[in-house]
Amino acid sequence: MKNIMKSITAIAILALISCGGKEEKKSEGIQIGQKPTTTETPKEEVAAATLKASETIDLTNKGIGPIKNLELPATVDQAMAAKGMEVYKNKCMACHKPDKKFIGPAPTGVLERRTPEWIMNMILNPEEMVQKDPIAKALLMEFNGSPMANQNLTEEEARQVLEYFRTL
């Protein structure tokens, strides 16, 4: 009896090994989720329809941090925006390209999705934001767990960067 059990186990293991081997031979590279051959597409479309965190719009959440209330004047202060662009180039560009998703989301159009307070708090207080703010938490997941770095901007610099974002 015992021997039979052993044989069965051995056969099962062999089967597993050979299965793995066969799959690898099929093609080069890994194919998880790629090039669906049959008609599974409807399911995927449903999944894609759920908005990504970077695409959600929330113009009430002010985030967590030093900025409680910020009224933006109607016109963009171009001088301030120019300073903001300098700060952005030196301290943010390594992870945020202006109009293209990179390590983190692109800032173009961010004021259509977030409050000015939320944006500044994300710059000034990222550690607490990614722990407690629901949008920041979701963004961290969307961007592979790559945390927003605290670049130790002053409030003035963060405000300048915000003004620069208004010009994008």
Place this chain on the structure above:
Amino acid sequence: MKKAINILVSLIMVAGLVSCNNDGNKRGNKGQGGLAGNAAEKVYVAPGEHDEFYAFVSGGFSGQLAVYGLPSGRLFKVIPVFSQDPEKAYGYNEESKPMLETSYGFVPWGDAHHPDISQTNGELDGRWVFINENNTPRIARIDLTTFETAEILEVPNSAGNHSSSFVTENTEYVVAGTRFSVPIPQRDMPIKDYKGNFKGALSFISVAPETGRMAIKFQLLMPGFDYDLSHPGRDKSHGWFFFTTYNTEEANSLLEVNASQNDKDFIAAVNWKKIEEYVNNGGGTKVPAKYAHNVYSDETHSATSTIMDEVLTVNPLDVPGAIFFLPTPKSPHGCDVDPTGEYIVGNGKLSADLTVHSFTKMLAAIENKKFDGEAYGIPILKFEDVLAGTVKQAGLGPLHTEFDDKGNAYTSFFISSEVVKWKLGSWEVEDRQPVFYSVGHVMIPGGNSRKPFGKYLLSMNKITKDRYLPTGPEVTQSAQLFDISGDKMELLLDFPTIGEPHYAAGIPADIVAKNSKQIFKLSENKHPYATITDGDAKVERKGNEVHIYMTMIRSHFNPDNIEGVKVGDKVFFHVTNHEQDYDVPHGISMIGANTSELLIMPGQTETFIWEPKLPGVWPFYCTDFCSALHQEMQGYVRVSPAGSGTELKWSLGED
């Protein structure tokens, strides 16, 4: 039956354990077995809490300076000073290599001895730690905002730079004396002609009050004795410096016998204020001397090395009334001045007694010209005239004395392996505690100042034999912490150290911790190869040199794909850490690079050189676990054969 036997066996085992413990206590903590728990509480610093004192403990022959917390004995950092440190790329990256340049060329190792903390008005100010290198005579200054070596100055005409690096009350000078006398200037001559021909240089190195920048103000060329240790006068004796001597016999061989012939050697008392005045008025002789002066800048994140070519020397006989010899038995080692500046303790290492001189009596004897002869024209004061008192039969082999804030002195005894507490003025022994084993120096935080913090004493021991789990023939040296707040010293803790814990300097943590830097500001980075703006990351070719201007931030390098490098190229990785947050260093290393990793602090730029030997595609990666995506922080360099036409290009995140 079985059960009964089991219980019996257990009981016997327990009894055995208990008695073992008792033995241990008796040996380690004499007569205080029952109080062992109390000692543990005194050194326990709960997780997340901070220690009360910093202890900067010399690494001795490791050449480095270790930073411990007291009372816990926890090691925080090893600051590389005189030896290369691949962990931090010190002496390996292009920026710090000049720090180890000397007049003899690049020297990768040093022998660190006596750290001393800068002072203002005779009290610790916690700005810098100075430490001497014995073998290739040098003095280093460590900046206590960065805890990094900021400056190294070579000392010419010196050999065995041992009676160093002690600072005066306002850090006017850091002093470096020679242990070995040598021909000055160096020349080819018979060794046996040492006597009367060799000289001992005592160097007074000025320290700029704002920057800490060091420069040799003058070198006093003394008779050819061995100058062993030194200490500045303080308070009433401020303006004087005291040096112990041995080998006043001027023997050049078998010193262990021949340098122990004289019943008394000397403590040299030097009125440096008087010599300073002489020098400021144009006195002294400039002589050619080659020595390196290495300075590190936190702006360029780079060091420069300059070879200096002359030094100002002073002949003691040209400044009458500035230098005197105080006879002191027998080959004194430590030369220690109490917090009031009145008492100068000579630790005659071949004597059982301690000799204490009085500064007041010394001044009186000088005033009255009560001399007992002279040595090479320098007046010798009469022993009895300057003696304040003797601590009789205190122990065997006294080496060094420190002081608390209650008028007590604490002397280490090497041969009898003990620390002895005695009273200044009454010269009576108050307590003695064994140490394990063979203590060299002892340290009380602020013990070299007007204001000691007499709560703890650290004993630094050369031999530990049976004290720890064995680790082959080489075993650790150790430090032992005593509570000295009560009448009797109490041994609290015993911890292993790096290298040889030669000597240490301690300071209350709150003086230093508040100034500790967290990051370097990227906007202040003046490194010539820094990449301040990520968009400026690039690769440039200049002949067979390829310069990579690279940035790093969690969790990528820019660029991370580089092509067009060829076999025979010399590839410079100039890497700037773009993080501006506390405690986010990144590292980088390249397969096949004949050097160490770089470990780059936020806002800093460092450089390593790689000379690829084979065509292929070669990876580099971040060596410091920086983030959740640390394992993704990697890149490739394509190396083509020499002479191939592969175009130089670089990218990040492009297909």
